[in-house]
Amino acid sequence: MIYGCTNQECLWFGEGDALPQACPHCGHPVEERREESLTGDEWCRLGLFWAEAEPPQEERTLECFRRSAGLGSGWGTCNLGLCMEQGIGTQPDPRQAVWLYKQAVEMGSVAALCNLGVCLEQGIGTPQDPGGAAAMYLAAAEHGSARGQRLLAHCFEEGVGVEQDQAKAVEWLRTAALQGEASGQTALARHYEFGIGTDQDPELAVRWYEKAVQGGDPDGMCCLGWLKQTGKWVDPDPAGAVELYHRAAQMGSLRGMVQLGDCLMEGAGLPADPALAVEWYRKAAKEGDREAMFSLGLSYELGQGVAQDYTQAAHWYQQSAQLGSAAGMNNFAELLAKGRGVAQDLDKAMEWYKKAADLGNVYALYNLGWYLEQAGDLSKARDCYEKAKDQGMGSAYWSLGRMYEEGRGADQDPKQAYTLYREGAKKGNVNCICRLVRCLANGLGTQKDLPRASKLGAELLAEELSPQVLDNYGCRDELVMLLDVLNDMNE
Numbered sequence: 264m265i266y267g268c269t270n271q272e273c274l275w276f277g278e279g280d281a282l283p284q285a286c287p288h289c290g291h292p293v294e295e296r297r298e299e300s301l302t303g304d305e306w307c308r309l310g311l312f313w314a315e316a317e318p319p320q321e322e323r324t325l326e327c328f329r330r331s332a333g334l335g336s337g338w339g340t341c342n343l344g345l346c347m348e349q350g351i352g353t354q355p356d357p358r359q360a361v362w363l364y365k366q367a368v369e370m371g372s373v374a375a376l377c378n379l380g381v382c383l384e385q386g387i388g389t390p391q392d393p394g395g396a397a398a399m400y401l402a403a404a405e406h407g408s409a410r411g412q413r414l415l416a417h418c419f420e421e422g423v424g425v426e427q428d429q430a431k432a433v434e435w436l437r438t439a440a441l442q443g444e445a446s447g448q449t450a451l452a453r454h455y456e457f458g459i460g461t462d463q464d465p466e467l468a469v470r471w472y473e474k475a476v477q478g479g480d481p482d483g484m485c486c487l488g489w490l491k492q493t494g495k496w497v498d499p500d501p502a503g504a505v506e507l508y509h510r511a512a513q514m515g516s517l518r519g520m521v522q523l524g525d526c527l528m529e530g531a532g533l534p535a536d537p538a539l540a541v542e543w544y545r546k547a548a549k550e551g552d553r554e555a556m557f558s559l560g561l562s563y564e565l566g567q568g569v570a571q572d573y574t575q576a577a578h579w580y581q582q583s584a585q586l587g588s589a590a591g592m593n594n595f596a597e598l599l600a601k602g603r604g605v606a607q608d609l610d611k612a613m614e615w616y617k618k619a620a621d622l623g624n625v626y627a628l629y630n631l632g633w634y635l636e637q638a639g640d641l642s643k644a645r646d647c648y649e650k651a652k653d654q655g656m657g658s659a660y661w662s663l664g665r666m667y668e669e670g671r672g673a674d675q676d677p678k679q680a681y682t683l684y685r686e687g688a689k690k691g692n693v694n695c696i697c698r699l700v701r702c703l704a705n706g707l708g709t710q711k712d713l714p715r716a717s718k719l720g721a722e723l724l725a726e727e728l729s730p731q732v733l734d735n736y737g738c739r740d741e742l743v744m745l746l747d748v749l750n751d752m753n754e
């Protein structure tokens with residue numbers, strides 16, 4: 264039996280064995296409707312009822328949209344296209360979907376303009392055509408579609424089919440956000456957070472993230488969660504952050520899963536539970552998230568929340584590297600260079616280091632320098648070290664210092680070496696501290712200062728050094744040297 268709500272503001276439709284007491288949406292009376300009397304749009308409402316049913320009835324959904332389209336409803340035709348695109352109640356047929364979207368556009372469906380735009384942008388069922396996609400979004404945006412406005416803004420952000428123009432992106436996002444489009448609100452807040460295409464504005468950023476969260480946008484939950492976790496512009500609230508990540512993760516947000524995993528790994532905002540952290544990483548990694556793949560690889564490499572396993576680590580690093588994660592590239596290269604969990608292959612390692620360094624990964628830049636130095640290419644090595652030092656990386660101070668101290672790849676200059684070690688030591692770099700102690704003990708590049716040397720040396724040896732620090736290039740040798748220096752001083 265088909266029935267419809269009698270409230271003209273509601274127009275809910277349903278189907279079942281018996282007439283419900285009242286409309287579940289608005290409480291108004293419902294009346295039985297005969298199939299023959301249904302309009303195209305009413306068939307579409309009935310299709311949506313079945314699409315949203317628990318569990319969804321795909322075949323009946325498709326049937327309703329077909330009837331709707333047959334009666335000339337643009338809305339129903341657009342939804343029939345969506346069934347074809349996503350394979351709801353039928354095998355996916357993207358070309359048929361595109362054809363239906365075009366028909367629906369002719370019937371005045373603004374939603375179909377957006378769907379058609381997405382097909383053109385991504386090359387679904389039709390050749391890829393960024394310019395055509397942007398034109399569809401613009402038409403939808405100008406018809407007042409909030410989704411169209413957000414999609415058009417994304418074109419301006421990324422330069423898809425239009426000149427990149429962040430200010431225009433902000434304008435369209437503002438329009439979409441004011442209409443209550445939650446993911447548009449998140450995107451707008453991000454512009455305010457980072458000052459892209461508009462002035463940075465903490466107050467507006469927080470306010471729009473909060474609205475987006477109210478609207479149920481998982482991305483917004485991750486962004487607002489991050490502010491709460493770090494205390495940026497809001498009162499620090501690690502537990503509140505965890506709550507938001509958890510909500511986002513349960514809605515299927517991969518970023519939410521990774522951030523929740525990080526909190527569980529570190530015990531931030533809730534008790535640490537590395538094994539559960541790994542489970543969230545694994546879930547997101549299986550969905551193809553490269554950050555999750557990297558975190559999963561790291562868990563295996565360090566044996567956190569899971570048994571230590573270099574083979575698994577190499578597998579997940581490689582996956583994330585292939586999807587463009589610079590951190591994944593660097594760590595995969597490390598395993599290749601050291602032959603851990605994968606056959607040693609320095610050439611391949613160098614390729615991955617280079618790719619990661621080009622993406623701005625400072626560790627990869629440094630590591631690239633290290634292997635160039637080992638291969639005797641000192642000037643290129645020094646170049647890498649200099650760039651890594653400019654980004655504040657502690658190990659780069661040590662390696663450059665060695666070059667100045669030994670006159671390899673640079674003119675010998677003990678003063679310069681001492682300065683570099685001192686700077687690197689301030690950053691907590693263990694290798695630099697070892698060398699600094701030796702400079703002070705021997706008067707290299709600075710005044711001899713035995714009391715300070717033995718104090719610094721003793722402090723370092725009293726620290727418990729993590730396996731990761733001890734695994735740094737040259738660290739064990741430096742510590743052996745430090746012990747010799749301290750022994751000599753005591754004699």
Ligand SMILES: [Zn+2]
Nearest residue numbers: 268273286289
């Ligand atoms: Zn109703």
